[in-house]
Every structure is written in C-alpha cells, then in structure tokens.
Amino acid sequence: MNSVIKGTSYILAHTPEMVLYNGTTQTTERTVNPDSEYLKELPKHLRSYEEAVAYYPNQVYIGNVTPEELAQIEMPWYDKPVEGAERFGPFGEIMPNDEFLLLIQISDEFDLVKLEADFVEKVRPALAENPVVTPAMLDRIKPGVELAEIDKFVTEEAAEPLYFGGELVGCVKRAHNIDLNLSAHVLHENLVTKASGVLSVLHALRSSDVKAEEIEYLIECSEAAVGDQNQRGGGNIAKSIAEIAGLQNATGSDTRGFCAAPAHALLEAAALVKSGVFKCVAVAGGGCTAKLGMNGKDHIKKGVPVLEDMIGGFCVIIGENDGVNPELITDYVGRHRVGTGSAPQAVISSLVTDPLEQAGLGILDVDRFSTEMQNPDITRPAGAGNVPEANYKMIAALAVMRGELERPQMKDFIAKHGVTGFAPTQGHIPSGVPYMGFARLGLMNGDFKRVMIVGKGSLFLGRLTNLFDGVSFLMEPNRGVKKEDDKAADTDEIRRLIAESMRDFAHSLMLKAEQEV
Amino acid sequence: MAILKDRKIIVIGDRDGIPGQAIALCAESAGGDVVFSSTECFV
Numbered sequence A: 001m002n003s004v005i006k007g008t009s010y011i012l013a014h015t016p017e018m019v020l021y022n023g024t025t026q027t028t029e030r031t032v033n034p035d036s037e038y039l040k041e042l043p044k045h046l047r048s049y050e051e052a053v054a055y056y057p058n059q060v061y062i063g064n065v066t067p068e069e070l071a072q073i074e075m076p077w078y079d080k081p082v083e084g085a086e087r088f089g090p091f092g093e094i095m096p097n098d099e100f101l102l103l104i105q106i107s108d109e110f111d112l113v114k115l116e117a118d119f120v121e122k123v124r125p126a127l128a129e130n131p132v133v134t135p136a137m138l139d140r141i142k143p144g145v146e147l148a149e150i151d152k153f154v155t156e157e158a159a160e161p162l163y164f165g166g167e168l169v170g171c172v173k174r175a176h177n178i179d180l181n182l183s184a185h186v187l188h189e190n191l192v193t194k195a196s197g198v199l200s201v202l203h204a205l206r207s208s209d210v211k212a213e214e215i216e217y218l219i220e221c222s223e224a225a226v227g228d229q230n231q232r233g234g235g236n237i238a239k240s241i242a243e244i245a246g247l248q249n250a251t252g253s254d255t256r257g258f259c260a261a262p263a264h265a266l267l268e269a270a271a272l273v274k275s276g277v278f279k280c281v282a283v284a285g286g287g288c289t290a291k292l293g294m295n296g297k298d299h300i301k302k303g304v305p306v307l308e309d310m311i312g313g314f315c316v317i318i319g320e321n322d323g324v325n326p327e328l329i330t331d332y333v334g335r336h337r338v339g340t341g342s343a344p345q346a347v348i349s350s351l352v353t354d355p356l357e358q359a360g361l362g363i364l365d366v367d368r369f370s371t372e373m374q375n376p377d378i379t380r381p382a383g384a385g386n387v388p389e390a391n392y393k394m395i396a397a398l399a400v401m402r403g404e405l406e407r408p409q410m411k412d413f414i415a416k417h418g419v420t421g422f423a424p425t426q427g428h429i430p431s432g433v434p435y436m437g438f439a440r441l442g443l444m445n446g447d448f449k450r451v452m453i454v455g456k457g458s459l460f461l462g463r464l465t466n467l468f469d470g471v472s473f474l475m476e477p478n479r480g481v482k483k484e485d486d487k488a489a490d491t492d493e494i495r496r497l498i499a500e501s502m503r504d505f506a507h508s509l510m511l512k513a514e515q516e517v
Numbered sequence B: 001m002a003i004l005k006d007r008k009i010i011v012i013g014d015r016d017g018i019p020g021q022a023i024a025l026c027a028e029s030a031g032g033d034v035v036f037s038s039t040e041c042f043v
Helices: A016-022 A024-032 A037-045 A049-053 A056-061 A067-071 A097-106 A117-128 A135-139 A147-156 A184-207 A237-245 A258-274 A296-301 A344-358 A387-401 A407-417 A433-444 A484-516 B020-029
Strands: A004-014 A113-115 A160-164 A167-172 A217-220 A251-254 A280-285 A310-319 A327-335 A368-370 A451-457 A469-476 B008-014 B033-040
Touching: A004 A049, A004 A056, A004 A097, A004 A184, A004 A327, A004 A433, A016 A024, A016 A037, A016 A160, A016 A184, A024 A037, A024 A296, A037 A296, A049 A056, A056 A067, A097 A113, A097 A117, A097 A160, A097 A167, A097 A184, A113 A117, A113 A147, A117 A135, A147 A160, A147 A167, A160 A184, A167 A184, A184 A237, A184 A280, A184 A310, A217 A237, A217 A258, A237 A251, A258 A280, A258 A310, A258 A327, A258 A433, A258 A451, A258 A469, A310 A433, A327 A344, A344 A387, A344 A451, A344 A469, A368 A387, A368 A433, A387 A407, A433 A451, A433 A469, B008 B020, B020 B033
Parallel strands: A217 A251, A217 A280, A368 A451, B008 B033
Antiparallel strands: A004 A310, A113 A167, A160 A167, A280 A310, A327 A469, A451 A469
C-alpha cells in the first residue's frame, strides 16, 4: 500500500536585517562597491513586519488565503494588503525577526549565539506564547550578555552581527579561526536553516495528529552544507533539527539536489514507509539567508519594496496508509534522466508526460500541477518572468502536441490546471512542495482527484555537471484500506460460505444414498 | 545571423528560460566562437 501525507507545514520568518548583512547580493556589493548607492538606498525599501504579514503571497503560504483567491487579485500584490491578516494560519506562521533570533539561540548547541540580556528578557515572553514552542525549548534560552561583549566579538573576532530594529542585539561567533566552513558567516547561515527547519517540524506536528515520538526518521532537504574543512557538507542537519524539535525516536539524514531536493526527499520518505522500514518519516527544509534580497537591485530600480525578506521553511509528514489521508503514489514517478537533455520540452516531458503514460493517464487527468511556485510579484520586476506560468505553458503545449488539447484552449488549461505562484524565492522552498498542503485538503474534501508535484533542480550551479534534474510524483485520494476488523469479517464470511457449501454437499450425498436404498 | 560570425561570444543562459548550452549551439552554428557558456539561476 502507498504511504500517505499525514500533515504539512509552511512557515516564514521576517528577517529584514539579514537582507542587509547576509544576502549574497548585498555581501557581494559590500565587497566590490562598499559605498554604492544601492546599499545606501536599500534600508528605505525594507518592509515592516506588519507589511510582510499582510502581503497576499505570504498569507497564501501559511494557508490563510488560497492560490485560487490570489489569482483573482490584480498584480502587483505588494500594494494590496490583506485586510485583517493573521500571523498564524492552518499551515504555519509568519514569525517576527526578534522571536526568530531567539529561536536561533535555542537552536545553538555550541554557545555560538550571543544575544543581549535585555533583548532576551523582552522577547522570551512573546516566544513562550507560541503554541508550538515546547517548554524544553524555552529551557534552552540562555540569559544573554552585555552589549559590549557582543560588540567585541563583532569588531575583533569576525562574529556575524544580529540586528533587530536597526540595533545590534547579538552575534554568531565563529567556531574556528582559520576553517572557513566554521566561520561565523557559514554558521549563521546553517543556524538559520536549522532554526527554520525546527519551526517547520513543530508546525507540521501541530497541523497533524502525529506525535513527536512517532516520527522515526527525518529527511532534511535544504541547500545548506554542514561540516568543517575536512568534511564540508558532511551534514546531518536533519538530526540536529530532530533534537531541538523533540523527535526523541528519530534519526535522520540530509538529501541534497538543489531545488529538486524536496521532491527527491519525499519520494525517499514514501519509499521508506511503503517498504516498512519506518512507520513515520518527516521531510523538512529550512530557509536560506544567501537568497535574501537576491533581486533587490531590480526591485529598488522598479520602485518595488524588497520582497525577498522572508526566510521560508516547510515540513511534510509521511505515514503508513491510514485509509484517510491522501496517498503519495510511487507506482509511477517522473524523473529527469542523464540522457534527457536540458531543453525545456525534454525536461517537462520526462517529469510530466512520461509518468502519466506509465499510469495510462493523460495531462487533463491531473487537476492541478504544482511545478515551481515562485511568486511572480518578486520575479517579474527582476526580469525573470512568471516561472510557474512558464512551466504551465510548456505543459499545455505538450497537451496540444499530444492531441489532448486544442491550441485555443491553452489559456483556459493554465488557469484551470495551474497554480498561481506564491512562494518566496528561497531556492528549494518553491519547488513543487508549497502546494502540497492545499493539495492534501483538496484531495480529502473531494475537490481534486489527482495532483502532480514537480521538483526541478539546477545542478549546473555547482559546476560539476551541466545537467538539469528533477523528479515528480502524483498525490491521489486514499483508495481505502482493509482494516483488521474488516479482514476478520471477510475471513468469517468465507468460513461461513465454505461450511454452508459442505453442509449442502453432505446433504445431497445423504439424499442420494437414501434414494439408492 | 552574420552578426555572430567570427565573433567571440559569452553565453549566459537562464535556468527558467533558454539553457546556456542551447544558446551556445545556436551561436556556434552561426559561426560564432563561444569562449564561455553557463546557465544561471535568477530565482
């Protein structure tokens, strides 16, 4: 039996100061052109927390607004705030910067994160009110230090500064004087990924009926490389997340594959559960500081706020078939093969039409395709177009080529079978998985019969291969399972039928014998 | 297409558009000399 999707979570953390000090567009600019107009102008274009919460795509990400509702809002979206927007949604939350800094400190196991004492005291009560933060996590909060100590670490020992409201409130220390993989910059990046991964796992537990101790394996699928100079990327950020999130019975491992990693990880999780190796596996991905403000120059040029100010995260819990939750279909999956090539048509064919052909299905049999869910409000001003729409155009074109669709119907197909992009440009975060929460609900309430999740990854960015990559799979409603009671009832019925037949047979033999006498 | 003949060409492809390799093939077929080609990700 296929495994099922028991819960999903989607979280965001508002980190405007990390845009300034940790996004690579800004760190590069600071290196090559420290007095640039861009760096001077940038702080004026950052959003407040309230603006980030009220931003339509963010509300979609945490589940308070549907992508279908978003599609009805005219772009641009940044100037149309959601009335009465909430911090929490059915899938997760939008955490403010100060609470997220404290979560980073909670996630620190090596006393590398130093926060100012007053800041800790002020923020602790707010974090304690968060329904997903456990008492064990609150116990990990350290009292805090004097600002002078933080300043010394930053100015004299290459610590990475942490800011809130324009003020220095903490730092991440380096863990080695020479090893670049343990530099403050890298550790800051990895701790942010870890903390956002922890928050994602906690919300996935909250949104499902799964208890922390039931999760036996955690697969982490971000793009962070954890390790020192002797084992760069050595990893197991998964287990470090499981430890803080209180998954006492879990071990785990990391899966990497650029933006395609979440889809790879979900296939692995589904296979581990379906094969019986584990009963319950979680897949989680924390966010990425490097990509904050990635398109900031274009946003400022076009008079758009710097919309890449959110750290993203997600978690999906895969469990044994319970007869209720939607199934993750592993009978036929799409995969970009080495021989597929990199032409967009070949890529989409390998991921979309090949698995559908295996299943004896057509493109129109899929109610929704979740490809790359990048928010076009972010990508369009930067000249990168509407990424989800480009994918849907290619799928629609393939449907026309296969005779499933007439050319004039392409636009309607995209509107009906596509999903409006709403995810932050956080690398692996937008790739297929952001829609799994809505897909799960739609498959459970009968709105959908089939949803396809497509993950794609740009392997060439690592300069080891020019290949593209990707995998895809289908989600379908639960086909129903025979419960033990049902099986027992079936067995009793078979016994009854056999007994009845034997009685009839014996009776006919007796009649025959009597007639012969 | 003659504008590319015998010219040195740097190719930057887009991960969500046309890959660098595809542009490089076109440029070479038009007589250009591709000295660098890569595909970048802007999202």
